[in-house]
Amino acid sequence: MTSFRLTVEKAVKTYGGVTALADGNLDVQAGTVTALLGANGSGKSTLSKILTGVVSPNSGSITLNGAPMRFASPQAARQAGISAVYQELSLIPDLTVAENIWLAHEPLKNGFVSRTLMRQRTQSLLDLFAGLYNRHLTPDALITDLTPDERQLVEILKALSFDPRLIILDEATASLDGQQVNRLFELVTQWKANGMAIVMVSHRMEEIFRIADKASVLRNGRTVGERVIAETSERELVELMIEGAGALHRERAPLVDPANPVRLEVRGLKTSVLHGVDLTVRDGELLGLGGLQGQGQSDLLMALFGAIRSTGQMIVSGEARHFRHPRQAMAADVALVPGDRGSEGLLLIRSIFENLILPSWGSYGTPIRVARAREKGAVIAEELKMVMSSLDAPVNSLSGGNAQKVVIGKWLLRAPKLLLLNDPTKGIDVGAKAEFYSLLRQLRDRGTAILFYSSDDDELLGLCNRVLVMHDGRVSTELFGDRLTHEQLVSASMGTPS
Amino acid sequence: MTTISAPKTRSPIGRTFSRNPFLLSLILLIIMIVINRALQDNMLEIGPLNGTLRTMMPAIFLAIGQTFVVIAGGVDLSVGSILSMTNAILAVMITQEATADQALVAILVALAAGLGAGALNGFGVTVLRLQPIVTTYATSFIFAGIALRILPEPGGRLPRDLTSFYRNPLQLSESFAIPLSLILITLLVIFWLVLSRTRFKQFLFATGGNADAAYTTGVRVSRVKFTTYLLSALFATLGALALTLGTGTGNPRAGELMTLPSVVAVVLGGTRLAGGQGNIIGSIIGVLILGLIGNIISFGDLDSWVRPLVDALIIIAALAIPGVIGLVRRLNQ
Numbered sequence: 154m155t156s157f158r159l160t161v162e163k164a165v166k167t168y169g170g171v172t173a174l175a176d177g178n179l180d181v182q183a184g185t186v187t188a189l190l191g192a193n194g195s196g197k198s199t200l201s202k203i204l205t206g207v208v209s210p211n212s213g214s215i216t217l218n219g220a221p222m223r224f225a226s227p228q229a230a231r232q233a234g235i236s237a238v239y240q241e242l243s244l245i246p247d248l249t250v251a252e253n254i255w256l257a258h259e260p261l262k263n264g265f266v267s268r269t270l271m272r273q274r275t276q277s278l279l280d281l282f283a284g285l286y287n288r289h290l291t292p293d294a295l296i297t298d299l300t301p302d303e304r305q306l307v308e309i310l311k312a313l314s315f316d317p318r319l320i321i322l323d324e325a326t327a328s329l330d331g332q333q334v335n336r337l338f339e340l341v342t343q344w345k346a347n348g349m350a351i352v353m354v355s356h357r358m359e360e361i362f363r364i365a366d367k368a369s370v371l372r373n374g375r376t377v378g379e380r381v382i383a384e385t386s387e388r389e390l391v392e393l394m395i396e397g398a399g400a401l402h403r404e405r406a407p408l409v410d411p412a413n414p415v416r417l418e419v420r421g422l423k424t425s426v427l428h429g430v431d432l433t434v435r436d437g438e439l440l441g442l443g444g445l446q447g448q449g450q451s452d453l454l455m456a457l458f459g460a461i462r463s464t465g466q467m468i469v470s471g472e473a474r475h476f477r478h479p480r481q482a483m484a485a486d487v488a489l490v491p492g493d494r495g496s497e498g499l500l501l502i503r504s505i506f507e508n509l510i511l512p513s514w515g516s517y518g519t520p521i522r523v524a525r526a527r528e529k530g531a532v533i534a535e536e537l538k539m540v541m542s543s544l545d546a547p548v549n550s551l552s553g554g555n556a557q558k559v560v561i562g563k564w565l566l567r568a569p570k571l572l573l574l575n576d577p578t579k580g581i582d583v584g585a586k587a588e589f590y591s592l593l594r595q596l597r598d599r600g601t602a603i604l605f606y607s608s609d610d611d612e613l614l615g616l617c618n619r620v621l622v623m624h625d626g627r628v629s630t631e632l633f634g635d636r637l638t639h640e641q642l643v644s645a646s647m648g649t650p651s
Numbered sequence: 652m653t654t655i656s657a658p659k660t661r662s663p664i665g666r667t668f669s670r671n672p673f674l675l676s677l678i679l680l681i682i683m684i685v686i687n688r689a690l691q692d693n694m695l696e697i698g699p700l701n702g703t704l705r706t707m708m709p710a711i712f713l714a715i716g717q718t719f720v721v722i723a724g725g726v727d728l729s730v731g732s733i734l735s736m737t738n739a740i741l742a743v744m745i746t747q748e749a750t751a752d753q754a755l756v757a758i759l760v761a762l763a764a765g766l767g768a769g770a771l772n773g774f775g776v777t778v779l780r781l782q783p784i785v786t787t788y789a790t791s792f793i794f795a796g797i798a799l800r801i802l803p804e805p806g807g808r809l810p811r812d813l814t815s816f817y818r819n820p821l822q823l824s825e826s827f828a829i830p831l832s833l834i835l836i837t838l839l840v841i842f843w844l845v846l847s848r849t850r851f852k853q854f855l856f857a858t859g860g861n862a863d864a865a866y867t868t869g870v871r872v873s874r875v876k877f878t879t880y881l882l883s884a885l886f887a888t889l890g891a892l893a894l895t896l897g898t899g900t901g902n903p904r905a906g907e908l909m910t911l912p913s914v915v916a917v918v919l920g921g922t923r924l925a926g927g928q929g930n931i932i933g934s935i936i937g938v939l940i941l942g943l944i945g946n947i948i949s950f951g952d953l954d955s956w957v958r959p960l961v962d963a964l965i966i967i968a969a970l971a972i973p974g975v976i977g978l979v980r981r982l983n984q
Contacts, residue, residue, distance in 0.1 A: 228869040243867045245860035247927045256857050257869040265848040
């Protein structure tokens, strides 16, 4: 138990043509807490998944106690004593707490699963967090009946049940409350003393400084440095995370004219993920939404579009509205460009023309005046500089960038007054991005109010004059003018006021 | 208690039903028995009961096999054809003069063919990663074709002492007899209760509940899925055995219309079609309900067109229940 040392060197992982991890390195030892840091898309999730055998690297080496290792599957990593608390929870909703915790290593008695033993052991694990959860959290409770924080606790206990020598906490505190986090950190300190190695991936800088011994920083898929926490500062770590990353050509517009009418005003917007969001967008403004992924940005846009239920006040074009269905939002000249083209934005096997006209068939009469619709479609395709064989080609024959133009084009045909963009440039090539940016600028100059969520910090910095940074379902920071810098953006994403 | 978020509360009755979805089907079954009894006085006497249960046995085996596949998140549309194929094999190989040894060999051959069919399905789903519906629908034509190749026309006659052993109630004492099918059903229930205490059962439910989560936890998801197709084929073969012994003959189209009812019985028994929840006891009840509905229609002097209509309504109702529950929940929010 005393000597546990796991090192990852020069790990590379590509998905299709996209490099998620270009040079990942990590050194983990018994009795230390190693924090893994990085901005969005820096490769920290990929690196931690390599440790747990969920993802197998294209190249690179893993060394366990001096011997080369290769984890072909999660089971293999588990046998080596590695277990993880995953960010996207790995619990099975219809099984009980006990069944989930002991899945794949159920205590057996005479070859049969012993429910009694399973219950007892689950209870003693639950006792670690005694008094910090609701009474209905028992070994026999179904996961689907638990609150998010309780599921997170179960997830932690599940990882612990494997009696690991290395435990990976991937955003394990995301849905815990203050006292639960305190208790978890007490436990982490105990585990450390008992010689366990701990890797923690966290977006909360404050937690890293509370509990970690050292930090390993990733940037653009590369490990760029390792620091001893006692000898570093938040500032130094943030700088490591961003250094030299901001390469996009800056062409930022001045702040919007305050005389422009307010297109959208939101007060106290709440959903299951959002905890009260306030914001205002004026005509001709390109307002950015930033922060680490999954802090409620997509929920905000979906709620504004009426695609998910929300409570709170919304004033659209001077009228109090609350959209309960995307149709109502569309009728009020609101458009949403979704993030996932394949699943939300396009009918992939249908023609470009059909996709473009889909939201606006209503304006071409009954029977439909197809010729006129085609004319309009051709104009938009021209305006978007789409590279295609013909309007009748199926959308799945297009490149990612051109497919995304179809998604945008279909909403532009409706001439929206408020455009909501949900990370629209994910996975499209640089050239298409540049065209997309100039399109956004044109729309803004024509007076469209745009709310633009991007997981790419450079885009926000290069296009927006004001950025709202979201953290844990709230707008934590508003950045504009001199305060709108990459450093501010990253440190606000990590939840550190500076 | 530091957590502010209110726990979801469920009434004890709601919880009982959500944990044991087959309770609802049990109530439905009792209603069916009462109606059926009213139409057919001697229904619960040993003779008619034995006959009713015996005709349902093949469907019960199919539904049990189907349950495993559905719980793991798949579906097997080839069970009917596997039954036809193995029924044909048994009818051709067990001739009227067959010895016990020859009968045993025939059963082993049928089992091997059935398991081969299951392995083909499992291969398509877990190795080639094809959609279960597509895979098993396609293979169903292969198995149906093989059945017709082996036995082009209905025929074959099994030795009388073999079939009569299966057909007649088991005479335990002079005054007390019990339908053999009831013993088989009891054994199947015991089999399930034993299985429920194995790791395999946990893996099965975890795979259907959330295959990705199960995989990251260390469950060999592909292996579990593969096994469900083997089990489904195995039970289809046992169904064929029950059918062959019951009818004493073979029919290459015997299973043609049995696949869909097997899925309906599974859903009727409270197994979730999307996987992750279910139970073979419920499926057995599901088959009994479907069978009794057939009885009611024939004893109630209803027109023959009523039968497919009722079947269709049951399918729609069974499939709609989860959606309706979800709709009610959303409206209550």
